[in-house]
Amino acid sequence: MRSSSPPNLDQFLDQLAHEALPGDRLPTIRELMKRFGASQMLVQRAFQGLKDKGLIDSQVGRGTYFRGAGSRMPAAATVLGDTERAKASATGATASTSVKSVLLLRRSISIARGRVLVEGLQRRLADEGHRVLELSYTDPDHALTVLKGLPRFDACVVQSTFKAIPIALLAALRDKCDVLAVDGAALVGADVEAVGTEWGEPLAAAIALLVQQGHRRIAYASTSHPFLATQLGQRRFEYLQSTLPGVELQAITLGMLPHEDYTTRLVQQLLASAGSDGALPFTALVAWGIEDGALFQRLLAQAGIAVPAQLSVVLLGRTDLANEHADFFDVVGCSVADQVDALHHAITARWADAGTPYGVHLTPVVRRAGASVAPAAA
Structure with a gap:
């Protein structure tokens, strides 16, 4: 029986503590137990270690959060707490x-x-x-x-x-x-600049990629929460369902968000959809909302779902975030760098000309090739 936390858990929490801003919440104990294969007692012990160092604090009604002792203070910028x-x-x-x-x-x-x-x-x-x-x-x-x-x-x-x-x-x-x-592409018709992604276009590009690889039974996983960006993606999915000849598109909806138990529930639904012989009713999956690509890859392997031999997978997300693609998954979506550029441009353009029309600024759709897509088996 282990008497101390796994080193990678301690390192992960220590890095978060030194990057966090005051008030940032910690990942949940349940999330860390699954990610690092640690018991609840060991995760709580790791939390206590952070508390002993003065890096986290707890308040009734607010929960456990980082104190931000390691917050960055770059030149010419102000990161203050009072x-x-x-x-x-x-x-x-x-x-x-x-x-x-x-x-x-x-x-x-x-x-x-x-x-x-x-x-x-x-x-x-x-x-x-x-x-x-x-x-x-x-x-x-x-x-x-x-x-x-x-x-x-x-x-x-x-x-x-x-x-x-x-x-x-x-x-x-x-x-x-x-x-x-x-x-985020959340506000339309207000005197606010909004920068985000409309997930219909990346979804269509991901499905087109899979169809080119010979896949004719494709599932699309997303949240059931009615956000503007994901709702537009759902409308595109329904349109493709009725317009792609010879292609069967199936929807998987999850009543949770990426920072919740989303990834685990998705794998559970994949297993629940398998037939008595263990075969999935589709050969490819397009998944929105995967925050931890390494966890998703590990859970799929533990469930006996071989990627891409048994199931080709394309993630809808950020192509320049290693925590999402995990150096393995094909990703179609946008880059954080493009979102930074778009927000910066929206702000500085209005500084230069206050009469610039307000609107929604959609980031370019890009793809990061990975190793999670293969031609469909005959």
């Missing part, structure tokens, strides 16, 4: 018309894409000499409380990550900044 320092930074930033103050507000959640995007945008703005304040929030009420003590900013980028942004929060943000941008 209102007075934020006020001083933002006031100094507006002293010159060439230097802008930007608030990066993201929801505290263990999604790598959001963290990487905010870091990339922060570096981009800081390299141009702008003052940047990063803040994370647990829920809209928390965000509204934090905003009350902050000064005005020249721009704000808000990242809600699968949660609705209440009208009250949008109104408070509009009062606090001249330019408001949302990470």
Whole structure:
């Protein structure tokens, strides 16, 4: 019986603790147990080790979160934890018309894409000499409380990550900044810049790739939560169902989100769809929402599903995130770098011309080739 946490678990948590912003939540104990094959006691012991180092804290009603002791403070950027320092930074930033103050507000959640995007945008703005304040929030009420003590900013980028942004929060943000941008294709027809992906086009490209490889029975897995981007993808899927001759498209819907037990439930549904002989009713899968590609690959192998020999897999996601493609999966979607570029352009274009029309900015569709697709067996 092991008496200490697996080294890779300790290293993973230590790295998260030194990269996290104040208020970022830890991954759940259940998630870490599955990812590292550790018992609940060992994960809790690893948490206690972080707490002993002063890297995490717990509060009733708020849960366990990082204290942000290792938060980054790049040159010309401001990553602060108290209102007075934020006020001083933002006031100094507006002293010159060439230097802008930007608030990066993201929801505290263990999604790598959001963290990487905010870091990339922060570096981009800081390299141009702008003052940047990063803040994370647990829920809209928390965000509204934090905003009350902050000064005005020249721009704000808000990242809600699968949660609705209440009208009250949008109104408070509009009062606090001249330019408001949302990470995600969520708002249409508002005086807000929105940057994201419409998943219908990547879905169509992924299915076309599989059809070219001879696959005629293809499943598409996605969430049942009604987001604009995924709903547009679902509409494209239904259209393809009725217009692709000789191709059978099957839908798999999951009532959860990528940062929840999504990957495990998807593999369970794949197994449940198999016949009495263990054969799947499709030869290929297009999967949206896989956050941990290595975990998905391991769970498929444990379930006896050989990729790509038995099942070809294409992920809909970010082509430049190693945690998603795991150096194995074919990925069709967008890149975080393109999303950073699009958000940066939306903000700076409005700074240059306040009369620029508001709208949704869709990122280019790109593909990363992997080893998870093979020609369909005869």
